[in-house]
Amino acid sequence: MTTSPSRGTHRSTNRKPSSVRRRSADQTYAPPADRPLDRILSYRIARLHHLIGRTTANVYADEGLSSHQWKVMSVLYHYAPMSASDVRPWVSFDKSAISQAVKQLLEAGLVVRRLHERDGRAIYIELTPKGRRMSERMTSRVLCAQDELLASVSAQEKEALFPLLDQLDAGLQAIIARGSASKAEE
Numbered sequence: 001m002t003t004s005p006s007r008g009t010h011r012s013t014n015r016k017p018s019s020v021r022r023r024s025a026d027q028t029y030a031p032p033a034d035r036p037l038d039r040i041l042s043y044r045i046a047r048l049h050h051l052i053g054r055t056t057a058n059v060y061a062d063e064g065l066s067s068h069q070w071k072v073m074s075v076l077y078h079y080a081p082m083s084a085s086d087v088r089p090w091v092s093f094d095k096s097a098i099s100q101a102v103k104q105l106l107e108a109g110l111v112v113r114r115l116h117e118r119d120g121r122a123i124y125i126e127l128t129p130k131g132r133r134m135s136e137r138m139t140s141r142v143l144c145a146q147d148e149l150l151a152s153v154s155a156q157e158k159e160a161l162f163p164l165l166d167q168l169d170a171g172l173q174a175i176i177a178r179g180s181a182s183k184a185e186e
Helices: 041-062 067-079 084-090 095-107 129-152 155-185
Strands: 002-004 008-010 111-115 123-127
Touching (some): 095 111
Antiparallel strands (some): 002 008, 111 123
């Protein structure tokens, strides 16, 4: 038998015993202080990602968008014009998912494709005025949710948070680059 924070104790067949009940949506998860899994960074970040996603899901759902469409729009809002392949480093899904999201956004009139000014073969995408307005509305709501999330964090901790995340990001990229380089040498 194993233990999972979202499912309680369950058999290895992934079926829950009848004595285990699901938490209702309004119950919060409070990990015990002695839980070793909560000291594993990748687990904690994945859990935070999931929880933040749940708190912001209504933002893009209210606009009739999927999370993939919202992520593509967010990247385009800040960095467009760019090719669909240039979106990939900013999101956590594959080329086909990006292509599908772009296609749906095109159909909704939220993005437009344009030929690159200098290279007539390259196709760039960018938000339409309608897409920019929608992105601004959603970004404002996401930032409000973020403010609510960070309300219990001190000003000093807030000031340190994003530089610390930047350090982790750079460190992970360096580790990945070293791993890629060492594999190429083999």
